[in-house]
Amino acid sequence: MPRYLIERTFPDGLNIPMTDIGATAVGGVVMRNAEKGVTWIQSFVTPDKKRSFCIYEAPSPEAIRSTAQKNSLPVDKITEVRVLDPYFYL
Template sequence: MPRFIVEQAFFSDMDLPTHEKGDHLFRKIISNNAEKGVTWVKSYVGRDRTRAFFVYDAPGPDEILQAGECNRLPIDDITEVSVLDPYFYLGIGESGRKTVPPSHLRTPWLPFSYLIA
C-alpha cells in the first residue's frame, strides 16, 4: 500500500477533546477513512501549531482527498513517500560488504561509537 504525507493548516484554537466526545470524533474519522481504504498511521503538529502533517497509507491521493471531504478536514498538500531507514545502512563499507556484525545493526538506542567500533 502506498504511503503519503498529508499537510494541512492547523489552527491553534482547534478543539481536540480527550474525553468521550474526542473518542467519538476520532472513531468517526477512522471509520470514514476506512470506507475509502485510507489508514491514518500517525500525525505531527508543528511547534508553532500552524501546520499538521499526517502519515497515511492509501490506494492513492484521490482516496485521501475523498476521506478529507467526508471528515471536513481541508488538505493543502499530498506527497507520496517511501521509507528511508538510516539504520539499514550502518555497517556497510565502501565495498558494499558488512563491516559490523548484523546483531549491531538497527539498534538506534546504542551509542553511535559502539556501532562503528
C-alpha cells in the same frame, strides 16, 4: 499500498480534547477513512496546533481527498513518500 504525507493548515488550531468526545471524533475519522481503504498511520502537529503533517496509506491521493472532505479536514498538499530507515544502514 502507497504511503503519503498530507500537509494541513488549521487557521484556528487543531484542538482534539483528551476526552470521550475527542475519542469519538478520532474514531469517526478512522471509520470514514476505512470506507475508502485509507489508513491514518500517524500525525505530527506544530506547537501552535495550526499545521499538521500526517502519514497515511491509501490507494490514491483522490481517496485521501475524498475522505478528508467527508471528515471536514483541510488538505494543503499530498506527497507520495517512501520509508527511509537510517538504522537499515548501520
